Amino acid sequence: MILERCEKGMLATGDQALLEEMQHILTEHAEGMFLWVTFLLDDLCAQYCDDDIRKCLKTLPKNLKDTFNRVLSRIVAHNRDGLVKKVIHWLVVASRPLTLDELCDALSIEVGQKHAERRRRVNDKGRILLWCENLVHIDEED
Structure with missing residues (x-):
């Protein structure tokens, strides 16, 4: 590896x-x-x-629990816990794997909205992985 x-x-x-x-x-x-x-x-x-x-x-x-605690501590320290919760929420409730573009659209929707708003869309979708501190991975598309 x-x-x-x-x-x-x-x-x-x-x-x-x-x-x-x-x-x-x-x-x-x-x-x-x-x-x-x-x-x-x-x-x-x-x-x-x-x-x-x-x-x-x-x-x-020393173990996986400590590893996850370290990851979550970094997320909280960078004030990204709200965004990371949203990302994980969308990935868990989706009926199929989302593309990165679909995830960006989903993140731009607030409760009560009927559709995504361009002005709320993530500007650099590649940064989602950085913000999520390795909790989310992208499978390469064919």
């Missing part, structure tokens, strides 16, 4: 020793929690430099 992220340009480090350290730490602490590894790889990929990656490796949450 780590090499795959490097090849896709998602993990910005050329330090082979650091990559091996990441592999060792994540494998050693995963205890079969694939989702835990996925969330932590997302965190590691968001770091700016090798020093930050190392700091992140030293402060890994």
